[in-house]
Amino acid sequence: MTTTSETPNGSFRLSMLLYDTRYRATTIQIIALFAFMFGVAWLVNNVIQNLAASGKTFDFGFLWEPSGYDINQQLIEYNSRSPHIRAAVVGLLNTLLVAGMGCVTATIIGLFIGILRLSKNWIISRLAAFYVEGLRNVPVLLWIVMTMAIAIHFFPAPREFRGENPAATMKLFDSIAVTNRGVYIPKAVFSDGFGYMPVFGGSFHVNLDAVAILVVLAISLYISHLIRKRADRIQEETGDRPTVWYLRLAVVLLPFLAVLWLLGFHLEYPQFKGFGFKGGIHMRNSLLALWLALSLYTSAFIAEIVRSGIMAVSKGQSEAAAALGLRQGKIMRLVILPQALRVIVPPLISQYLNLTKNSSLAIAVGYMDITGTLGGITLNQTGREMESILLLMLCYLLISLAISAVMNFYNERTKLQER
Amino acid sequence: MKKTIILGALTAAGLAAAGAASAGTLDDVKARGKLNCGVSTGLVGFAAPDANGNWQGFDIGVCRAVAAAVLGDPTAIEFVPTTGKTRFTALASGEVDMLARNTTWTFTRDVDLKFEFVGVNYYDGQGFMVPKSLGVTSAKDLDGATVCIQTGTTTELNLADFFRSNNMNYEPVPIETNAEAQQQFLAGACDTLTTDASGLAATRAAFENPHDYVILPEIISKEPLGPLVRHGDQQWGDIVRWTLNALISAEELGITSANIDELAKGTNNPEINRILGTEGDLGGMFGLDKQWAYRAIKAGGNYGELFEKNIGENTPVGLSRGLNAQWRDGGLIYSPPFR
Incomplete structure (x- = not known):
């Protein structure tokens, strides 16, 4: 024991705040807290001053003005006379749509690739490793742009479906049309x-x-x-x-x-009419490109998480299962995966969050998500940067917290029951 | 003790920086020795880098004239490419000193966004371009078409209004930059491309087969394009406004880059003398020297010369003067007098 822990005689002096180890930690924390609060206060003050200097007010009233612009993909009814808030909701739903679709496919692909990477077959495991390293080491924006470029240039334009002897025809008994504007399905x-x-x-x-x-x-x-x-x-x-x-x-x-x-x-089948296909469901190539790129990119990370989860289950488990006479597929499904899940789920949550936040790159392919509507056109047409960006951040925060909550609930259920 | 001083100094510096944005733009530009000019990300004829990476174009000409007037060097410019979405933020935040980027003068931009449009350097209107093979001859035939548009522009709003008022449907394909719009349009991912008619002509000029595309006759909006600056700095606004007016007056009075040195020695026309600084001191009234307009005109020529060189009928863009002729020739280009 050092001498500092002994009670010094004499009364409290101010210098003890710094030189006495009993008080020093508290002093530093209080100073740090004040410095932090001062920093925040300075930033807020700066914003208020600059808003005042440029003569702008802080007001969300613009959200109820007519937006004046159209959005191609709308899950709820919307037109150019609808208010900005509705355009934001349309964008929010588009974000949720692509994020939801992306999470599902990324999980399925990631699970498969992760298991394949552990295959005893050298070629299969190498191919899976190639997939993972290739995808996760290139920025996702590039994947999105490339997928879109392929969608635009590889598939036929709608006008090639026209005429007596069209250059392109519909697939699957004339029920699906694949064009460079997207895929039309019944x-x-x-x-x-x-x-x-x-x-x-x-x-x-x-x-x-x-x-x-x-x-x-x-x-x-x-x-x-x-x-x-x-x-x-x-x-x-x-x-x-x-x-x-x-x-x-x-x-x-x-x-x-x-x-x-x-x-x-x-079923209502898409039909060529006028400038392009009418009827059916139009899955725009912006949605397809974004969905595909986000799922493939995130699936590479999920594959690694799945692999680590499976490897975390001790070998004795699969050997014991094999000794009981279970076949390979059943061992994976009934013994390994349930135990691996408790290792997999927590990092999986952050991959879902990443995918959702990465979907804000949608504007690169003209997909109208909430960043494109509220944080893009609305911001630009109204000039309300501060309000729009704050609202946008709040939206992403709420989406992320909701995903976290759901996944944490799932994690609670799958985790090892300790007795 | 030392730490306290440093912290105190940092705090003071931070607070000072917060208030610094309100200083005069002219002083800032002079101190920097460079004009930060916001331009488009690339529109042949208006603003685009050439093979050597030098920015060329009609809007660039305005930047160069201002740089020449203020700094005496038409090349002392930092060009900041901005998209339709980023341009206003760039100007409002002080990242650029002025925007010369086919921007439409509207009430809300002028009043609500707190900008100052100093004039109009191109009177434009929104049009549609389609491939000839589509067989469309009028914008009214575009019901159900897929339309490529640049987001964050007035064209986006005009388009919605046009189709709505004509009870027609369309599918918008929002696009960030002109280059992407071109790519999608050429691949047939959209039936028609819409933007200002001048922009369409400029875009078409860069196509491999420009003759396979037509610009439809309908002009669906008024798009007065002009340079703009931030609200509240009247001196800087005056400098940019009168530099543009000097270019316009120069054409009207017959001052060209060829004869300007001759005319600068003094003429019998008092207005030419006032512009070129041989009579009176107009430049001194807004903090410049007497020769400001001389240098501005000398940098790239007068308004007409800039037009002919960059977007005129003998260039690939091939625009006729039309509304942009001098007022005496039946156009709208008109400068208040230098007096």
């Missing part, structure tokens, strides 16, 4: 459907047909789940597992087909 329409229901005073419309189908699906999936539970119980009691797969399939499929038939389901 769209589900319901001739006897319920139509749309306005909510929030008519500002949004809910597709009742989709709601009906989802409700029916949810109920039948729940029944299917109960059937499986029952099968599990019987297996526990008797040791024999009854064959229920056809029952479960029928429970899900039959009500689904029935509701489709009742709603008058049929």
